[in-house]
Amino acid sequence: MEHIILSDGEWKIMKLLWRKSPRSLREITVALETETGWTRQTIHVMLKRLTTKRAVRVDETVRVHGYYPLITRKDVAPEETESFLNRVYDGSIGLLFTALTENKALSDKDIAELRQILDNAEKKRKELSMIEYLLSLS
Numbered sequence: 001m002e003h004i005i006l007s008d009g010e011w012k013i014m015k016l017l018w019r020k021s022p023r024s025l026r027e028i029t030v031a032l033e034t035e036t037g038w039t040r041q042t043i044h045v046m047l048k049r050l051t052t053k054r055a056v057r058v059d060e061t062v063r064v065h066g067y068y069p070l071i072t073r074k075d076v077a078p079e080e081t082e083s084f085l086n087r088v089y090d091g092s093i094g095l096l097f098t099a100l101t102e103n104k105a106l107s108d109k110d111i112a113e114l115r116q117i118l119d120n121a122e123k124k125r126k127e128l129s130m131i132e133y134l135l136s137l138s
Contacts, residue, residue, distance in 0.1 A: 004053050005079070006076055012032060013056075018073055021066070026040075057070050
């Protein structure tokens with residue numbers, strides 16, 4: 001799959017489509033107009049861009065065209081996360097976590113979730129190291 005970069009506005013539209021699709025241009029406009037102030041024309045242009053990027057498909061076989069996502073959040077989130085981490089924290093996960101912990105009191109649930117994520121990452125890394133070691137023996 002080719003890398004798809006979404007603008008902030010495109011993210012807003014994709015989040016709507018991931019929650020429920022298909023959606024018509026009118027439904028998308030109504031859902032976003034209060035938050036963004038975007039007109040129908042602005043959203044239509046953004047949907048055309050998303051279609052060109054192959055992030056969205058439009059069903060033109062029905063009277064009211066329906067827009068569907070062709071990508072998932074999992075398809076675009078890793079690259080977006082990496083871009084954000086590099087742009088804001090010079091690629092340092094430690095700086096990111098420091099900022100998160102200093103600016104927001106973490107709940108016990110948040111801490112447990114982070115611990116689980118780190119434990120899983122460590123386990124995965126050890127498994128990969130073992131596989132690499134075994135492959136080097138052959």
